[in-house]
Amino acid sequence: MTATPITRRRFSRMLPGALAAALLPVQQTAFAQAHYPSRPVRFILPFGPAGVADVTSRLAAEKLGEKLGQRFVVENQPGPGGIAAARAVLSQPADGHTIGLVTNGNAISAAIYRALPYDPVKEFAAISTIGAFDLVLATNAESELKTLGDFLKAARAQPGKLNVGTINVGGTQNLAAELLKASAGLDFQIVPYRASPDVIVALLRNDVQMLVEFYAAIKPTLLDNKIRAVATTGPRRSPFSQDVPTVAEAGVPGYEVVSWNGIFVRTGTSAEIINILNVAIRDMVAIPEVKEHYADLGIEAKASSPEELKERLVADIAKWSALIERAGIAKQ
Numbered sequence: 001m002t003a004t005p006i007t008r009r010r011f012s013r014m015l016p017g018a019l020a021a022a023l024l025p026v027q028q029t030a031f032a033q034a035h036y037p038s039r040p041v042r043f044i045l046p047f048g049p050a051g052v053a054d055v056t057s058r059l060a061a062e063k064l065g066e067k068l069g070q071r072f073v074v075e076n077q078p079g080p081g082g083i084a085a086a087r088a089v090l091s092q093p094a095d096g097h098t099i100g101l102v103t104n105g106n107a108i109s110a111a112i113y114r115a116l117p118y119d120p121v122k123e124f125a126a127i128s129t130i131g132a133f134d135l136v137l138a139t140n141a142e143s144e145l146k147t148l149g150d151f152l153k154a155a156r157a158q159p160g161k162l163n164v165g166t167i168n169v170g171g172t173q174n175l176a177a178e179l180l181k182a183s184a185g186l187d188f189q190i191v192p193y194r195a196s197p198d199v200i201v202a203l204l205r206n207d208v209q210m211l212v213e214f215y216a217a218i219k220p221t222l223l224d225n226k227i228r229a230v231a232t233t234g235p236r237r238s239p240f241s242q243d244v245p246t247v248a249e250a251g252v253p254g255y256e257v258v259s260w261n262g263i264f265v266r267t268g269t270s271a272e273i274i275n276i277l278n279v280a281i282r283d284m285v286a287i288p289e290v291k292e293h294y295a296d297l298g299i300e301a302k303a304s305s306p307e308e309l310k311e312r313l314v315a316d317i318a319k320w321s322a323l324i325e326r327a328g329i330a331k332q
Contacts, residue, residue, distance in 0.1 A: 036068075036095075036096055036272070036273050036276055037068055037069075037070040037096065037097060038070075038097075039070060039097060040070050040071040040072070040073050040097075041064075041065075041068075041070060041071070041072045041073065041096070041097050041098070041099060042073055042075055042092075042097065042098045042099070043057065043060075043061050043072045043073060043074045043075065043099050043100070043101070043263075044075045044077055044085045044088050044089050044098065044099070044100045044101070045057055045074060045075065045076050045077065045078075045085060045100075045101045046077065046078060046079065046082030046084070046085035046086070046100075046101060046103070046105070046106075047076065047078050047101075048076050048078040049076050052214070052216045052297050052299070053101065053103070053261060054074070054076065055297070056130070056131060056261065056293070056294055056297065056299060057074055057101055057130075057261070058074050059289075059290060059293055059294075060072075060130050060281075060284060060290070061073070061074050063284040063287055063290060064277075064280050064281070064284055067280045067283055067284065068276070068280055072099075075088075080332075081105075081109035081112075081113055081116070081332075082103070082105055082106050082109055083109070083116065083117065085100055085101070086100060086106070086118060086120070086124075087117060087118065088100070089264070089265070089266060090118055090123055090266050092266065093266075094125075094265065094266040094267065094268035094269045094270075095269065095273070096265055096269050096270075096273035096274075096276075096277065098265070098266070099127070099263050099264065099265050099277070100124075100263070100264050100265070101261060101262070101263065101264075102120070102124060102126070102261075102262045102263065102264040102309075102313065103259070103260065103261050103262070104172060104258075104259045104260055104316055105172065106120050106124075106313065107120075107313055107316035107317045107319075107320055108170065108171075108172065108175065108316075108320050110317045110321075111317055111320035111321040111324050112170050112320070112324055112329065112331055112332055113331065113332050114331045114332065120313065120317075121310075121313065121314055121317070122267065123266065123267050124264040124265075124266075124267065124310075124313070125264060125265050125266060125267045125268070125269050125274060125306070126262065126264050126306045126307075126309035126310040126313065127262065127263040127264055127265060127274055127277045127278055127281065127306055127309070128262060128263060128277070128278045128281040128282065128303045128304050128305070128306065128309060129260050129261065129262040129302055129303060129304040129308075129309050129312070130261050130262060130263060130281060130284075130285060130301065130302070130303070131260065131261045131285075131294055131299040131300060131301055131302055132234075132258055132259070132260045132261075132299070132300050132302045133214065133215065133258070133259050133260075133297075133298050133299040133300065134215070134232040134233045134234035134238050134257070134258060134259070134298075135172070135173060135176050135212055135213065135214055135232065135233040135257055135259065136212075136213060136214070136215050136218060136222075136229050136231075136232055136233075136241070136244075136298075137151075137180075137210055137211070137212055137229070137230050137231040137232070137233070137247065138203070138210065138211055138213070138218060138222070138227045138228060138229050138230060139151065139203070139209065139210050139227065139228050139230055140203055140204060140206060140209075140226075140227060140228070141225055141226055141227055141228045143206075143209065143228075145209060145210065145230070146228065146230070147230050147250065148230040148231040148245070148247065148250035148251060148252075149250055149251050150230075151209065151210055151230065152184060152186065152250075152251050152252070154209075155184075155186045155187070155188045156186065159186075159187040160187045160188065160189065161188075162188040162189070162209045162210070163188065163189045163190075163191050163207065163208040163209055163210075164177050164180075164188055164189070164190050164191065164208060164209070164210045164211065164212060165191050165193060165199040165202045165203055165207070165208035165210070165211040165212075166190060166191070166192055166193070166199065166211065166212050166213070167192065167193055167194070167195060167196060167199060167213075168192050168193075168194065169192050169329065170324075170329060170332070172257070172259055173212045173213055173214070174190065174192055174212075175257075175320060175323060175324070176212050176233055176257040177190045177212045178190065178323055178327045178329070179255065179257060179323055180212075180247065180252065180255065181327075182323065182326060182327065183252050183254065183255045184251070184252045184255075191207070191208055196213055196214075196217035196218070199211050199213060200213075200217075200218060200221055200227070203227060204221075204226060204227070210230070211227075212233075214259070214298065215238075215240065215241075215297070215298025216297040216298050216299075219297075219298070229241060229244045230244070230250070231244060231245055231246060231247045231249075231250045232244050232245075232246055232247070233246070233247055233255070233256065233257040233258070234246060234256065234257075234258050235248070235256045235258070237249075238298070239295075239300060240295060240298050260312065261299075262304070262309045263277065263281065264309075265277070274306060278303070278305070278306060281303050282303040284303075285301040285302060285303045286301075
């Protein structure tokens with residue numbers, strides 16, 4: 001068979017059509033991205049219903065849905081280490097229609113588990129934080145320990161005698177107490193309880209001399225003046241407790257524990273979709289209703305760049321890994 005030569009004139013007539021055919025997949029991809037989301041978005045949480053993470057995430061889902069024109073449907077998939085929820089996100093296509101809540105708890109899981117069935121650093125594509133919140137250190141309102149300085153002084157005078165209550169070993173509250181112990185060079189007992197109400201009761205009974213807990217869990221008891229906040233764990237004073245010093249201010253330089261919630265998708269999701277979600281989150285956290293509702297729970301509604309959230313995840317994994325090893329906490 002003799003090949004038919006392509007003349008310059010014929011090639012010039014063929015070129016527009018060939019270019020159009022070559023560009024069609026790119027145009028179709030751009031069209032799909034420009035119209036993201038094209039169907040309801042699943043928002044998977046590693047926590048059960050009715051908790052702080054669930055309540056704040058449902059408000060975020062409602063507002064994101066309003067901004068992007070599709071429903072964001074919250075699905076609760078609680079389980080140890082947030083593993084079930086993460087796997088649910090990672091098992092879906094990388095098209096942005098399944099997103100997940102990533103928290104400092106994911107960093108702790110990466111530090112405390114010998115092995116996870118995924119790599120959160122490599123397989124999570126960070127979108128943005130949605131909120132940040134400190135822990136509160138509190139004593140019994142009737143206690144002589146009226147400041148964190150009082151507690152530090154008493155702990156040094158009575159090594160091993162004072163008790164600090166937290167929830168379960170390996171939780172953020174528990175590790176924050178371990179970090180205080182290590183950072184201040186103190187010897188006190190950390191007593192883990194099953195749930196936050198148990199820790200509060202223990203403080204009121206003077207079974208423990210201080211607790212470490214999130215603001216939302218102890219807010220009613222604080223407002224009833226039954227317990228006294230002596231410090232918060234952030235790098236600067238909490239916007240909701242301006243009269244309470246940070247742990248660093250109160251005598252433990254360099255101490256910092258900040259909890260955070262954010263949103264991630266599966267790695268491989270396009271930069272365009274990640275940007276659409278990031279912009280929508282930035283708009284969402286600026287809504288007065290969102291800011292006020294989050295503030296009522298002691299959470300600062302706060303967005304970030306994808307890079308900032310990724311850096312925070314990596315830094316927290318390193319921080320908690322080092323502490324877990326130093327404290328001799330058994331890996332799971």
